[in-house]
Amino acid sequence: MDDPEARLATLRQRRTAALYDVEQGEQAQADDNPWRERAELLTESLESVESDRAATLQADKEPYHSVEPAPIRDLRVDLDNDIATVTFAIGDERFRWEEPRDWAERGHQVIRSDLVRISGSSEPLLPADVPEQLRDPLRAHLALSLFVLATDLRDRALNEDALPADLTLADLARPCPECGGWTDVLGRCQACARRNARIQQLDLERNRLLSERAEELEEEHRMAERLPIARRRLADIDTEIATLERAAT
DSSP states (O other): OOOOOOOOHHHHHHHHHHHHHHHHHHHHSSSSOOOOOOOHHHHHHHHHHHHHHHHTOOOOOOOOOOOOBBBBBEEEEETTEEEEEEEETTTTTEEEEEEEEEOEETEEEOOOOOOOOEESSSSSGOOOTOOOHHHHHHHHHHHHHHHHHHHHHHHHHHHOOOOSOOBBBBGGGOOOOOOOOOOOTTTTTTTHHHHHHHHHHHHHHHHHHHHHHHHHHHHHHHHHHHHHHHHHHHHHHHHHHHHHHHHHH
């Protein structure tokens, strides 16, 4: 036969849990409750994300300055012992890029390292009339576009494709049709890439907030819906406790 004291202790523990469910259910049915408050805070965060997203999409055009269509001459790629060296000239500036000797072959896949610039500078390629505030951005863009060009030349040689002809410096810094900034020799725009990355980040944040808000509202609904069951369970436990307490007296 069960020990009445042990049974009472168990029932009192169950009563505490049932009472908590009742309190939660009653709280969920109130106009102001923690779930709705958290959902409203998440809604405010969503509005902020949407505002940031709209501002990112409607950002002003990037500043742009053209460069001279100086020919890119003497394009050459040497594959000495599978180590690539790329050279070309623009005006009086001669560029040389080399592949480090630490690339590896893993299984049947060759993992090649990024080219390293050995000689040549983007500084002499800057137009004399470029505004001061655009010198650093244009210098950085040309340095990146030169690297993209060197890498493209190496990859073409490795694939036994013909090297491009009639390239000019202007091909390395054409205006982007989307944002107005500069594109590299392959037509890719870093400003657009940064903007798209920001949009993706905001979309992930929006999805996270939507999911959390839905969870809060679902939990509110669940607790309110369970209230009648919780009340019945609490009443049954109270009845059983009262019966045991009377039997013990």
